[in-house]
Amino acid sequence: MIEDIKLWIKNIVMVIILVSFLDILIPDGKIKKYLNLILGFIVMIIILSPIIDFLNSNENLENEVFKISSKLDKKEYSFINSNIENKQVEQLSSLYKNRIKEDIVYRVESKYDVKVTKVNIELENSKDGKFGEIKSLELSLADRNTKLNENAIPIVKIDVINNEQNTGTNNNSNEDNNIDTDLRKKIKEDISNIYNLNEIKVVVNY
Amino acid sequence: MEIFKIVALGITATILAVIVKQYKPEYGVHISIAAGVVIFLLMISKLASILEVIHELTNKLDIEVIYLKSIFKIIGIAYITEFGAQVCRDTGESSIASKIEFAGKIIIMTLALPILLSVLNLIIKLIH
Numbered sequence: 001m002i003e004d005i006k007l008w009i010k011n012i013v014m015v016i017i018l019v020s021f022l023d024i025l026i027p028d029g030k031i032k033k034y035l036n037l038i039l040g041f042i043v044m045i046i047i048l049s050p051i052i053d054f055l056n057s058n059e060n061l062e063n064e065v066f067k068i069s070s071k072l073d074k075k076e077y078s079f080i081n082s083n084i085e086n087k088q089v090e091q092l093s094s095l096y097k098n099r100i101k102e103d104i105v106y107r108v109e110s111k112y113d114v115k116v117t118k119v120n121i122e123l124e125n126s127k128d129g130k131f132g133e134i135k136s137l138e139l140s141l142a143d144r145n146t147k148l149n150e151n152a153i154p155i156v157k158i159d160v161i162n163n164e165q166n167t168g169t170n171n172n173s174n175e176d177n178n179i180d181t182d183l184r185k186k187i188k189e190d191i192s193n194i195y196n197l198n199e200i201k202v203v204v205n206y
Numbered sequence: 207m208e209i210f211k212i213v214a215l216g217i218t219a220t221i222l223a224v225i226v227k228q229y230k231p232e233y234g235v236h237i238s239i240a241a242g243v244v245i246f247l248l249m250i251s252k253l254a255s256i257l258e259v260i261h262e263l264t265n266k267l268d269i270e271v272i273y274l275k276s277i278f279k280i281i282g283i284a285y286i287t288e289f290g291a292q293v294c295r296d297t298g299e300s301s302i303a304s305k306i307e308f309a310g311k312i313i314i315m316t317l318a319l320p321i322l323l324s325v326l327n328l329i330i331k332l333i334h
Contacts, residue, residue, distance in 0.1 A: 029307075048328065
């Protein structure tokens, strides 16, 4: 018992000397008060430690500190993790979109005598099995010889959700526009076949 | 004596900075940052030995390493924060300086929070 008290007093004296020594080391400024607070807490823990040991011998204060700090770390990392995951998905989908765009441009330009000026793709964003499926596709085409400034650009639109009745109306409207429907149809069919899309999902402007 | 070296370095850097500031004010900041870093590097070996001694001392005592580690980390963060904040304040950017201090405070708080919470839990347990 007396040995314990001796050790306790020794500890208190040493901690107070140590803390006053550390007090010199702490830089002057606004942060000093926070440091003093924390040092005060540590002195408090050291003074209270025999009481803690006496009251609950099986639980250790250091373990508790460790547990709490690991809990905090876990929360922080899970937060960072979710951020990273979102970013990754975004990057992946943009990369995927660009690849599809390049692919479509290459296919159309190599097969037909047209120039693709614009490709608009809408992708499925939901996280179930449909993720990445093409919702709709819009192509703007121009004659290979016409300059970009001449805005005679037709649009080929592919829309997945509509059913075949809607295709009929789409075709009608296309005919109204009096554009090169044959070519448009061909491109539409081609793209729909390659990407396994409903033709309605594809809109070709020419 | 090392202190002569450091004081000489500091005074030289100050004079240089004052002279340079007349012609190119933006380079004065560079000189003050460089002087600060050099002085810190000169002291780093001594600081390491001090920390080593403190570590040995606490091994003999009954103080847990986990407290000591967090104290040293906090002191290091405080130094770096103060250094950055003072450099910013010297150039007149006191708003950036206060933001650096804010970041330092938050990091210190996250380090100190486990100690704080465990003390709190302990007190609650004692009351029960």
